[in-house]
Amino acid sequence: MKVRDLITEAVSGVGARPARTVLTIAGVVVGIGTLVTTLGVSATAGNQIAGRFDAATATGITVHVPVPTGKDAPPAVSWSAPGNVARLNGVTAIAAWSRTPEGRDLPVRANAVRDPTRILDRLLPVLGSTETLPAATRASLAAGRFFDAGHVRRRDRVAVLGALAAEQLGLTRIDNQPAVLVDGTAFTVIGILGTVGRQDQQVLGTAVILPWTAADDGLDLGPISTVAITTALGAAQLIARQAPVALDPNDPEGLEVDAPPDPASLRGGVARDVSGLLLILGLVSLIVGALGIANVTLVTVLERTAEIGLRRAMGARRRDIAIQFLLESTVIGLLGGIVGASAGILAVVAISVVKQWTPVVDGTLAAASPLVGALVGLLAGLYPAMRAARMQPVEALRGPS
Amino acid sequence: MTYVLELIAVNRVFPADPPVTALAGVDLRVRRGEYLAIVGPSGSGKSTLLNVLGLLDVPSSGNYLFEGAETTTMADRRRTELRGSRIGFVFQSFHLLMYRSVLENVMLGGLYTGVPAAVRRTRAVAALDRVGLGHRHRFLPSRLSGGERQRVAIARALVGDPALLLCDEPTGNLDGANTASVLDLFDDLRAAGATLLVITHDATVAERADRRVRITDGRIS
Numbered sequence: 001m002k003v004r005d006l007i008t009e010a011v012s013g014v015g016a017r018p019a020r021t022v023l024t025i026a027g028v029v030v031g032i033g034t035l036v037t038t039l040g041v042s043a044t045a046g047n048q049i050a051g052r053f054d055a056a057t058a059t060g061i062t063v064h065v066p067v068p069t070g071k072d073a074p075p076a077v078s079w080s081a082p083g084n085v086a087r088l089n090g091v092t093a094i095a096a097w098s099r100t101p102e103g104r105d106l107p108v109r110a111n112a113v114r115d116p117t118r119i120l121d122r123l124l125p126v127l128g129s130t131e132t133l134p135a136a137t138r139a140s141l142a143a144g145r146f147f148d149a150g151h152v153r154r155r156d157r158v159a160v161l162g163a164l165a166a167e168q169l170g171l172t173r174i175d176n177q178p179a180v181l182v183d184g185t186a187f188t189v190i191g192i193l194g195t196v197g198r199q200d201q202q203v204l205g206t207a208v209i210l211p212w213t214a215a216d217d218g219l220d221l222g223p224i225s226t227v228a229i230t231t232a233l234g235a236a237q238l239i240a241r242q243a244p245v246a247l248d249p250n251d252p253e254g255l256e257v258d259a260p261p262d263p264a265s266l267r268g269g270v271a272r273d274v275s276g277l278l279l280i281l282g283l284v285s286l287i288v289g290a291l292g293i294a295n296v297t298l299v300t301v302l303e304r305t306a307e308i309g310l311r312r313a314m315g316a317r318r319r320d321i322a323i324q325f326l327l328e329s330t331v332i333g334l335l336g337g338i339v340g341a342s343a344g345i346l347a348v349v350a351i352s353v354v355k356q357w358t359p360v361v362d363g364t365l366a367a368a369s370p371l372v373g374a375l376v377g378l379l380a381g382l383y384p385a386m387r388a389a390r391m392q393p394v395e396a397l398r399g400p401s
Numbered sequence: 402m403t404y405v406l407e408l409i410a411v412n413r414v415f416p417a418d419p420p421v422t423a424l425a426g427v428d429l430r431v432r433r434g435e436y437l438a439i440v441g442p443s444g445s446g447k448s449t450l451l452n453v454l455g456l457l458d459v460p461s462s463g464n465y466l467f468e469g470a471e472t473t474t475m476a477d478r479r480r481t482e483l484r485g486s487r488i489g490f491v492f493q494s495f496h497l498l499m500y501r502s503v504l505e506n507v508m509l510g511g512l513y514t515g516v517p518a519a520v521r522r523t524r525a526v527a528a529l530d531r532v533g534l535g536h537r538h539r540f541l542p543s544r545l546s547g548g549e550r551q552r553v554a555i556a557r558a559l560v561g562d563p564a565l566l567l568c569d570e571p572t573g574n575l576d577g578a579n580t581a582s583v584l585d586l587f588d589d590l591r592a593a594g595a596t597l598l599v600i601t602h603d604a605t606v607a608e609r610a611d612r613r614v615r616i617t618d619g620r621i622s
Binding site: 394 | 455
């Protein structure tokens with residue numbers, strides 16, 4: 001016998017009983033699906049949990065300062081205010097900056113040559129910052145250095161470029177002391193930022209960062225718009241409450257504070273993630289069980305063709321046959337539910353003993369489990385019972401005895 | 402009323418291309434207490450006739466009166482009730498439930514006609530005594546000989562006290578000795594007043610009946 005013939009026979013065997021094949025395949029589909037889902041969902045949930053804990057350990061606070069209402073109104077946060085926050089216990093770094101308003105970025109170019117065939121001007125956000133920005137935003141420097149307090153005090157016209165901004169302007173090295181023209185004013189580039197550690201401050205990568213004093217002279221960026229604070233581990237909640245008062249004692253409510261989530265709500269979120277995942281796995285297993293019952297009951301119906309015929313000959317109505325097989329699958333489901341609930345409770349107790357926990361069992365759920373099992377069995381028995389009831393006694397009696 | 406059943410010009414045509422005529426104008430009357438054998442080669446329409454007589458199938462045309470009641474116009478449910486209560490079936494391959502004891506198998510007779518379990522048990526014990534298996538109540542069918550199995554099946558058919566005992570090749574799976582014991586049992590039942598209709602292709606079985614009817618190509622002769 002050739003392999004090809006064998007395959008032909010096998011495939012026609014699979015196709016000969018479509019309903020049974022579909023049920024069998026469905027069992028495998030859900031089984032394999034469960035396996036893949038388990039791995040996938042647990043990895044995803046693990047990632048989700050890791051993400052939450054990462055956010056929890058994050059110690060970054062951002063304070064957004066509203067734009068002053070009038071042109072002559074005093075700024076909400078003065079440039080000396082960040083120094084007040086820096087003295088709070090738990091603050092490890094603080095930086096403040098003003099920036100060009102959203103949508104009003106300034107034209108920046110890398111040299112003064114006028115070449116009509118090329119677009120040289122890039123519209124980039126321009127920041128006037130305090131010298132502490134790298135520490136407060138966990139930014140590294142890819143090249144050169146950041147400006148220091150001396151640059152700020154002397155109002156030096158120096159600039160540090162974000163990584164993307166440098167790429168757009170075509171600057172890759174700074175040892176030849178390149179200059180950038182910001183809205184026509186020249187600044188010497190002394191450094192290029194590398195990666196920015198804080199996920200909420202990625203805008204820095206595209207920005208041109210100047211000492212706030214120099215920016216104030218020529219570019220009129222205005223007062224502080226953003227304050228970035230990095231705190232010691234666990235101090236974020238406290239500092240988030242104290243910082244607005246230190247920054248703007250007159251109107252602390254006017255400042256908008258982005259702080260990391262509260263650990264208590266975080267714990268709840270993680271618990272919900274985990275129990276949600278387990279619930280999904282439980283439901284999937286239940287579906288696999290239902291398909292198993294359906295398949296076995298269907299095989300039973302086919303095996304007991306002669307019995308069905310006999311019962312019909314002895315005066316059983318279609319309804320009697322259907323009810324018999326429905327009851328059989330329901331009883332199987334009920335027994336499964338009882339044994340499953342008992343095993344589940346024992347497992348919880350056993351795990352608790354090993355881990356020295358106090359077991360907590362939901363009594364209602366344990367009591368309802370047999371009913372759920374019976375319901376699953378009933379649903380799984382619907383199709384086989386229908387098949388059994390549809391059988392003609394004439395045909396059934398000629399089946400195997 | 403002397404007839405248990407009357408077939409009048411019964412036809413049974415199976416839809417196919419071309420249509421298959423399994424029964425053509427069959428007329429048959431069976432008296433109460435009669436022992437009738439229907440003989441014919443395979444493919445002659447025996448099985449179709451059995452199904453029609455057993456109310457498992459409905460004629461395409463013609464009339465079938467069972468104990469004077471017209472069955473061809475009955476609702477399916479009413480016909481099922483009649484089949485369960487008035488006809489006892491005996492099959493070639495016995496159709497016993499292999500996982501139930503002899504007594505439980507016999508008690509299945511009358512299950513679907515609303516007889517209480519206690520009554521069915523009493524009747525089953527009596528029926529088993531009648532077929533000479535009163536000592537085998539607790540046995541499983543797998544431990545019985547072929548003849549004993551068929552006698553259990555006959556006891557099951559007798560439990561409901563049917564008007565007609567319809568036997569389809571009752572000795573087809575039995576050897577000579579067992580065939581003889583089953584045929585002796587039929588004689589005893591006949592003597593006790595039962596109405597027996599045996600469908601067979603075996604001449605020695607047919608010999609024992611009061612009357613023989615031959616069926617060939619769907620026609621009675």
